[in-house]
Amino acid sequence: MRPLDLTEKDPSKKITIYFEGKPYKAYEGEKLPVAMLANGIYWLTTSLQGRKRGAFTFGPLPVTVNGVKNVNGRKLKVRDGMRVERQNYGEFQEAVEVDGGKEPLREVVDVAVIGGGIAGIGAALEVQEHLTVALIEEKGWLGGLMFIESVPQGGFDEEPRKVVKKLTSEFNENVRVFTGTTALGIFDEGEYFLVPVVKGDQLIEIMAKRVVLATGAVENIVLFENNEFPGVFRLDFALEVINKWGVAPGKRVAVVGRKPERIIPELEKWGIEYVVVPNPKRAEGGERVERLIDMNGNVYEVDAVIVSDYRIPDINPVTQAGAKLKFRYGYYVPVTDGQNRIRDGIYVAGSAVSIKPHYANYLEGRLVGAYILREFGYDASPAVYREKLEEYEPESMPRFTLSLGDMNLEDVQICGCDVNLKKVDDVVKSGITDLQIIKRLTHLAMGFCQGRFCLFNGALLASQRTGTPMDKLDIPVARPPIKNVKMKVVARG
Ligand code: ATP
Known part of the structure; x- marks a missing residue:
């Protein structure tokens, strides 16, 4: 087994890949960051400011593959003999290929459900x-x-993966599943909504009479020095490497953030050694995390840091689709009518609405499905789901105070696209609190994540420095495409 493998892999899939000229053992079908992690290699790319970065926090991951630059390393599946080299962000000026795109395909359905989490599954099953x-x-x-x-999660009687498999095996021929497919936005087209989606290099125009946004939540980014250093893991990435790929994030990990209980059971299950550090100040090391220092000066010798904090709704898909936002439960949520609609024809369900247990999100998916059935004139009982859902109060996120005086803000990354906290703080301190202007001046929320991860902390900073309540800040609306896409896929002559 490789140094960080937790499970035996299929020996018939064993291959060799080369990273920076050295051979490493990998398995067919693995993604590059996972194969490198299993071998103990965390540093995969270098930012514009020369900061070493891995694949498990945020920011793009451009790599050179068999001599071809600008390959997205995050999604790259390894193949035998593949040669991969690190690349700097600075060289990551994607050559804009406008020609060579395929003709778009078109698919007409009654309902487009964006997001195949438990809420989206519930909505599809209901209709x-x-x-x-x-x-x-x-x-x-x-x-x-x-x-x-x-x-195991409350409300379901089996372990999560079995629940998902069982529910999705109940889909009938009316449900067309598009995995590995990204929705770029929602547009009005007469009595239909156009939802352009991209699978690989193929654009598919989905025409739907109703849309369900079940786009879920994102992990809150915890701000400390070198919070994007190779070896720092966002919680969803840590869960993915452990449970999907059978690879450990490290041999001895530090858990930071306000909700260590989200990751501890998983670490204990696999026997991964951990230490909980409630007040991190700085991660350090050579090519990867070697130690974490807390605000009291304690030093923890660890080889990985997992950030286990709150989740907050992903507001980009909903604002692009026309939702207004309100500040409730300590985060921004879409304003809905009495039937979970942000406007006529567009519904929201699950963590995109508020943070709740999985079972409640499943019920909410079923609820919007029932509302849609009724709109189409079929018998449905939304009241049954509504009543059950009322048993679940959404989770509140306590307000967090950024320790601005205690850190070197230049080393704290607020946004994966090389925007550090100092840059944003300098603008806020100069008296500018309008997030639209902060965005333009600092580049915050203008890069790869388009603000999904960084905007909340930007708002928190502006609120903290100026005393402006969070609900009085003007949060920028996301523009399409809400996810990155190659020009040639969407360009048309
Ligand atoms: P829970 O929060 O309880 O897990 P949920 O279904 O509300 O349930 P997620 O589990 O986060 O939330 O699932 C949301 C899914 O939506 C994710 O799997 C994510 O990949 C997907 N998603 C988000 N945005 C898009 C998009 N633009 N195109 C396609 N899929 C998307």
Whole structure:
């Protein structure tokens, strides 16, 4: 087994890849960051400011593959003999290929469900008897966060992955599943909504009479020095490497963030040694994390740091689709009518609405499905789901105070696209609190994640420095495409 493998892999899939000229053992079908992690290699790319970075926090991961630059290393599946080299962000000026795109395909359905987590699955199951559905999921699997957790969840009687498999095996022929497919936005087209989606290099125009946004939540980014150093893991990435790929994030890990209980059971299950560090100040090391120092000066010798904090709704898909936001439960949520609609024809369900247990998100998916059935004139009982859902109060996120005086803000990354906290703080301190202007001046929320991860901390900073309440800040609306896409896929002559 490789140094960080937790499980035996299929020996018939064993291959050799070369990273920076050296051979490493990998398995067919693995993604590059996972194969390198299993071999103990964390540093995969270098930012514009020369900062070493891995694949498990945020920011792009351009690599050179068999001499070809600008390959997205995050999604790259390894093949035997593949030669991969590190690349700097600075060289990552994607040559804009406008020609050579394929003709778009078109798919007409009654309902487009964006997001194949437990909420999206619930919505598809509810309507499938009478309506056709396109279930669109960016990842290679259905089940969202639940699929990469192994600890049983309240409301379901089996372990998460089995629940997902059982529910998705109940899909009938009316449900067309698009995995590895990213929705770029929602546009009005007469009595239909156009949802352009991309699978590989293929653009598919999904025409749907109703849309369900079940786009889930994102992990809150915890700010400390070198919070994007190779070896720092966002919680969803840590869960993915452990439970999907059978690889440990490290041999001895530090757990930071306000919700260590989200990862501890998984670490204990696999016998991964850990230490909980509630007040991290700085991660350090050569080519990867070697130690974590806390605010009291304690030094922890660890080889990985897992950030286990709160989740907050991903506001980009909903604001692009036309939702207004309100600040509730300590985060921004979409404003909905009494039927979970952000406007006519567009519904929201699951963690995209508020943070709740998986079972409640599943019920909410079923609830919006029932509302849609009723709109199409079929018998449905949304009240049953609504009543059950009322038993679940959404999770509140306590307000967090950024320790601005105690850290070297230049070393704290607020946004994966090389925007450090000092840069944003300098603008805020100069008296500018309008996030639209902060965005333009600092580049915050203008790069790869388009603010999904960084905007909240930007808002928190502006609020903390100026005393402006979070609900009085003007949060920028996301523009399409809400996810990155190659120009040639969407360009048309
Ligand atoms: P829970 O929060 O309880 O896990 P949920 O279904 O509300 O349930 P997630 O598990 O986060 O939330 O699932 C949301 C899914 O939506 C994720 O798997 C994510 O990959 C997917 N998703 C988000 N945005 C897009 C998009 N633009 N295109 C395709 N899929 C998307």
